[in-house]
Structures are given as C-alpha cells and as structure tokens.
Amino acid sequence: MGRNGPRHDAGREGRHVTIAHNPLRDPRDKRLPRVAGPCVLVLFGVTGDLSRKKLLPAIYDLANRGLLPPGFSLVGFARRAWEHEDFRQIAYDSVKQYARTPFREDVWRHLAEGIHFVPGEFSDPGAFEALAMALKELDQTRGTGGNYAFYLSIPPKFFPQVVEQLQSAGLADRSEGAWRRVVIEKPFGHDLASAIELNDTVHRVFPEESIFRIDHYLGKETVQNILALRFANEMFEPIWNRSYVDHVQITMAEDIGIGGRAGYYDGIGAARDVIQNHLLQLLALTAMEPPTSFSAEAVRAEKAKVLSAVRIPSDLSLATARGQYAAGWQGGVKVRGYLEEEGIPADSRTETYAAVKLEIGNRRWAGVPFYLRTGKRLSRRVTEVAVLFQRAPHLPFSETDTEELGQNALVIRVQPDEGITVRFGSKVPGSSMEVRDVNMDFAYGESFTESSPEAYERLLLDVLIGDPPLFPRQEEVELSWRILDPVVEHWSRQRRIDQYKSGGYGPDSADELMARDGRAWRRL
Template identity: 65%
Template sequence: MPTRRIAWTNPLRNPLDKRLPRIAGPAGMVLFGVTGDLARKKILPAIYDLANRGLLPAGFTLVGFGRREWSKEDFQDYVRKAVEERARTTWNEHVWERLAEGLNFVTGNFDDDAAFDAMAQTLSELDATRGTGGNWAFYLSIPPESFADVCHQLDRTGMAEAKGESWRRVVIEKPFGHDQESARELNAIVNAVFPEDDVFRIDHYLGKETVQNILALRFANQLFDPMLNSHYVDHVQITMAEDIGLGGRAGYYDGIGAARDVIQNHLLQLLALVAMDEPFSFSPRDMQDEKVKVLRAVKPVEPFELTTARGQYTAGWQGSEKVVGLREEEGFDAESRTETYAACTVEITSRRWAGVPFYLRTGKRLGRRVTEIAIVYKDAPHQPFTRGEIGSLGQNAMVIRVQPDEGMLMRFGSKVPGSTMEVRDVNMDFSYAEAFTEQSPEAYERLILDALLDEASLFPTNEEVELSWEILDPILAHWAENGRPDEYPAGSWGPPSADAMLARDGRTWRRP
C-alpha cells in the first residue's frame, strides 16, 4: 500500500486567514477521457476559469490522453474551442496563452504499455521544464470498467508513486459501482495503487455553493439547527427533478436508472449534510466522520411496495413542446425496465431523527427543473384559534433551493390584515443572486481546486460510497423482482404510486 505524502503549502498564504483566495501550488493534471462530453462541457472550461481567476499556478500543466493522433497544436485547438463555448469568465488572451503553453497530449489506449511509458517520460520532462514539482492529479473521466487498466498502468510505470514531498492523487467520476459489491471491488482496485487519502471521488452537487451553504445555515446560526430534530420536524423531502429526457444518453442510462444515477450519490449526500451532527471542525476527517455516522443509521423503510415508487415517462407536453416517451427515445430498449423516476422512504435510527421519514425522489421529464430540500415542521402543539381562523394554514417549512434560483424559503403563518383573526401562509425568501454581488464558482471549479489543494471535505470516502449502496441495494433488488415501472406522462410530477407513497402517511409531495 502506498504511503501518505506531505501536501504542498503556499508559504505566502496564512492558513488561518480564510478570507484570502486559495491558490494551488505547483501541479499538473493528466485527464483520461479528455474527448468526452464531461471534459468538453465541464472540466476543461473549469480549468480555464480557475486560471482566469488566478487560482492556478503559472506553470500549471494539463496532459490529455486518448486514442486520437493529435499533436500539441491539435490539442490546444480542441481545448480552446471547448473553453470558448463553455467558460463562465470572460476571455483573456494572455491567460489563454499561458495556459496553452502547458497543454500536452499523449496518444494511446488504456492497455497500451508503450503509450503509458511515453506518458511517464512526458511527466518527468514537464517536471523539469514546467516546474510542476512532481505533483500530479490523475483525473479518471472514464467508465468504471476502465479503472483497473488505468490504475495498473499508473502503478506499473511508477507514475502513481510520489517521491520526496511531492504528491500523486486520483480524481474519479461517478458512477462508482452499480451496487455495494461492485463498489467494494472498485475501491480495492483504486486503493491498491492510491491510498484512500489521495482518492477524490467527484460528486459535483457537493461543489455547489447552496449545498455548502447548508453547513453555514446550520452551524453559523442559532436560529435553525436547534429545531432540526424529531421534536419539531414532521418529515423531510429531498427532490432532484429534471425536465429533460435522456437526450442521447440512452445507451449509458439503460440499466442504470434514476435511483443509481441520483439517489445513491447526490440525494443521500444531501441527506447526510442536513441530518448530520455538528462536526468538531470542517476538516476532511471530521466532516467525513459525521456523514458516515448518519449514513450508518439510514435504513430504507419497508414494505417497499408501499414506501417506494418508480416510473417511466410516456409521451406528453414539456411546456409547449410535444415530447416522445421513453420507449420511443432513440437507442432505448422498448422492453427495458430501467426507471426514469425513483422515490423511496428512509429513516434515520438516531435520537435526533427517530420517527422522522425522509422522502427522496428524482426523475426525468418532470414538471420543471429543480433541486431542493424541504424540511416540513410539525403543527404547533396547541392552537388557540378556531378552525375557521386557521383553515388555510399549512405546515411551517424551510426550503433550501439548490438549483435553480439558489436560495432559501421560509413558510410560516401570519395574520391577514383586517378586523378579524385569519391566519394564512406567507413566504420569506432569500435569494443568492439578490443578496450577493459575487458570482458563485461553478461546482467543477471548486472541486478541481480542492483536489489540487488536498481539501477533501467535499469528496465522499469509499466508506460513504459503500454505505450508500447498502441503503439502496435492497430497494433495487425488490424492484428487479416486481415487474415493470409504472408510467407517468412527460411534464407531470411522477407516477400515481409516488403520490400514494406519501398519502399512506397522510402527507403530500411539495409542488416546487
């Protein structure tokens, strides 16, 4: 097992002053899967934006690896086009020229020994000419079935081994396995080459400002966290809804489905941040310890035929546009039982949350694109009002909007002006865009920078990944044995079984 290396620190920055920008030290990155959609749309623009913000070292170097017979100039042209199309910051020719000097490309396949030998030689030369100091992050934006080949090659060539005070890290994109057993196998493959402290598993939702603001809301204020427990909270709804269909991803999506694609990672991570106890600090170890404690206590509620729901979208209207159903999507197997909508009920067996159901749902072709966490509170234990006075009053709620319209909404009762006592729901709305003039960085900017800085707080550990699969696996097994998913028309909010899932508890889904 490789040993843990000492991370580079910036001698010009006071680590106690969190107001100063975090600037990466000497480093380079090798990007596998550089010609894929994720690299073109997210990773490459994020690297440019980081450079444009002055957060990367002057000698930052990017090495792409792929089958294409590209020269250095060909790769520069490809990266420039991706950046011009997708970058969030304004174009700066000087920044681009400096970044382009560090762009290199190695041609080969994952099982090509000669190509990886050439890459090892390239990195050695770049350490000497670009001042990267032997510090390299290997970004695996590739299918999980290729992890073993790439990790073997990095190990065989010695590229995974850091020397002296330099470091080597691996950044991994989801999906990380398709169940707990496969996740453990992948963890074993990666950890045989890289120690767990040097493994950074990307969950881009954790890089969003509004997700990180959950920690600020809870632990920087006395107002909220004391009421986040079973004494006050009736239930919690965590929703990630998309208004798009498969959009050409039929080959990838078939066999994966909504639960594996979203609930196992994004929604269970959001649950952990909402439900965890206060960490001793925001260090990676303390944050991860508290999330692991929550995930260990999460249990899916049975019987699954009553506490879960799944569906496939059929033809319908998405706004004013007529759209086809899942089975008519190009490249999708009409007999597939892969769900595009998934919902489940879980509970947390802890003193804080005992008896509070957490409802998780995600789906494609739903009413609108929205991700939010709705914390719904119990009714006041005593109401000195007549039924007529509070007849239109609902339950208090705190809604954290992750996307779009990032912010938070508080719903509570207030008296209607007039000579009689009538109480109705009102909303108090906080908007990020209105409250702050600073532009929020894109999630990949934050996560790439954190990986270069060895800041692992926002990256799930192998234990978190395995525990998430342990929660989801029984539900997936039940679905596999019980026929096809229900149907729901595009533009709706899911199948009838999802509404029945909450109705059995006397509750309804919040309509975002």
C-alpha cells in the same frame, strides 16, 4: 492567539469577548485565496461532454481567478492522432463556449503554454511510458515538481486498466516531497459488491488519502451552505430534531429526458444514478450531528454515522415508487416516451423516476421520515431540501381564519434559483384576524455581489490543493449502496413499472406513497 485561534476583542464597557475560530471558514484570511501549488492535471477522456462542458472551462475559470500556479500544466490523453495544437484548439473552443468568467486573451495564452496532449490506447503500455516522459519534461520546463493529478473522466469499466497502467509506468509512485492523486467520477460501482471490487482495485495502486471520488453536487455553494445554515446559526439547532420536524423531502427533478445517454442509463436507472450518491449525500448533510471541525475526517465521520443509522421500512412495496416517462408535452413541444428513445429496448424496466421513504434510527431523528425522489421529464428542473415542521399544537383562531394554513417549512434550493425560503403564517392586513402562509426568501444572486463558482471549479481546486472534505470516502459509498441495494433488488422482482406523462409530476404510486402517511409531495 494566532489567525486560527481565539481572538480577544474589547467589548463595550471594557469587557473582553472571546471570538472562537469559525471551523466553517477557510483558516486563511479571505483576502488570501487558496492557490494550488506547482502541479500537472492529466485528463483522461478529453473528448467527452464532461471534459468539454465542465472540466476545461473550470480549469480556465480557476486560472482567470488567479488560483492556479504560473507553471500549471494540463495534459490530455485520448485515442486521437492529435498534436498539442489540436488539443489546445479543443480546449479553446470549450472555454469560449462554456466558461463562467469573461474571456481574457492574456490568461488564455499563459494557460495554453502548459496544455499538452499524449495520444494512446488505455491498453498500450507504450502510451503510458510516453505520458511519463511528457510529465518528466514538464517537471523540468514548467517546474511542476512531480505533482500529478490523474482525472479519470472515462467509463468505470476502464478504471482498473488505467490505474494499473499508471502503476506499471511508475506514475503512481510518489517521489520525495511530491504527490500523486487520482480522481474518479461517479458511479462508484453499480451495487455494493462492485463498489468494493472497484475500491480494492484502486487501493492496490493509490492510498485512500490520494483517492478523490467526485460527486459534483457536493461542490455546489448551496449544498455547502447546508452546513453553514445549520452550524453557524443558533436559531435552527434547537428545532432541528424529531420534537419539531414532521418530515423531510429531498428532491432532484429534471425536465429533460435521457438525451444521448441510452447506453449508460438503461440498466442503471434513476435510483442508482441519483439517489445513491446525490440525494443520500444531501440527506447526510441535513441529518448529521455537528462535526467538531470542518476538517475532512470530522465531516466524513458524522456523515458516515448518520448513513449507518438509516433504516429502510420492512415493506418496500409501501415505501418505494418507480416509473418511466411516457410520451407527452414538455415546454410546448411533444416529446417521446422512455421506451421510444433511441437505443432503449422495448421491454426495458429501467426506472426514470424513483422515490423512497427512509428513516434514521437515532435519538435526533427517530420517527421522522425522509422522502427522497428524483425523476426525468418532470414539470420543471429543481433540486431542493425541504424541512417541514410539525403543526402548532393549538391555534387560538377560528377554523375559517386559518383554513389554508400549511406547515412551516425551511427549503434549501440547490438549483436553479439558489437560496433559502422560510414559510410561516402571517396575519393578512385588514380588520379581521386572517392568517395566511407567506414566504421569506434569501437568494444568492441578490445577497452577494460575488458570483458563485461552478462546482467543478471548487472540486478541481480541492484536488490540486489536497483538501478532501467535499469528497465522499469509501465508507460512505458502501453505506449508500447498503441502503439502496435492497430497494433495487425489490424492484427487480416486479414485472410491472408505472408510466407517467412527460411534463407532469411523476407516477401515481409516488403520490400514494405519501398519501399513506397523510402527507403530500411539495409541488414542483
């Protein structure tokens, strides 16, 4: 059949072997990379760190890899009295400092020709009319075909105002054969009610298929590799269930504090900032059933099923832990505690560490706890999914032979050392039977000559192409808030919050959470 259908190859002895299309692989030949069609990306919030450090460099990297069309255009919108050249200089500086791929003058010159700027306030209808005129001019001069993506790299409180202004200026209305898309950065609300309200606001202007909710973790190669690991390898599926798995630990630890994010972070906290989106998405990918294909609808449907099956233990005082980092030493430098950070109230009860035990009420995972934790000012930076297996029911060795033997584990390292580690018991060389834990390691950097693109490269390209598998839909957002809201509400009734030393492993209550189940956190 064709490129996307089964292929028949002649096997040994003249037999014919049917090789089915792999749904995890792009349907096009790998020699034909996905390239965006004619379009304009309108970037709101061009003065922020996200734009300077991630988005602008990612746009250049896509251009450098030949994945943007010749007429691609970028329009910045901000409350600055800039000319086009001013914005081009900002973009140039960002690219030179943060781009992943080497700087090439010819690529930059071609990209810069399509970089424009429109000054204005979000509250000014005239500024959006000027934006509409600028986009129409680009359609004529750059051949962008009326295809516009609006990236809202702005505080969530401005989302309603901006999308309504886009509607009033006629920028949300698709002309025949063209598309309009809006990209929304997390957080998608601060609880279930606000998430529904935000969704209703955006839906009044854009249909669901035109809304792209960015969770940059889903663009990471190692996160996508969870699907490849599970569904492209037969060896794991038979043991990926309650009969063999003892428990799962999902960790996102940071060695930094809140930095200059006090205005955003206080009142939000670690659970809303990380668990509601990043960690629950990792849980969904780890626990979901095999999708029928790698299409957006198939993957999203399985993620929604598993999130709807998540169960929170009835006694949250025994199944959760939280804390704030106190002063301490980090990398040989003395650092301040959270309550001493600039802009943080002295009586703040916002958590910088959060841990929760969850269970999944379905046939595959019944009785298997999933432990999620995240924190700032911990001993090191690491994000990983660790699947720990049950111990062997019988060991024909003496206790001294296997005294230090732990549980078999499969660890997916998301960052910073991207790869996979398998831990198992092996005989120590020598005349006696001594068994010891060893690791078998796969590292992306050593196994592939291709460098991994940044998450925002993949996600921006998916937006411009209109490929949504890596973007959570509203159902997933609401299910995640339904899981987290009871936890946050439980904590709001507690006056006390644990302190933990900067550079350590988190509060004692997190260790107690695991100890009650006879388990322990993996060492950071």
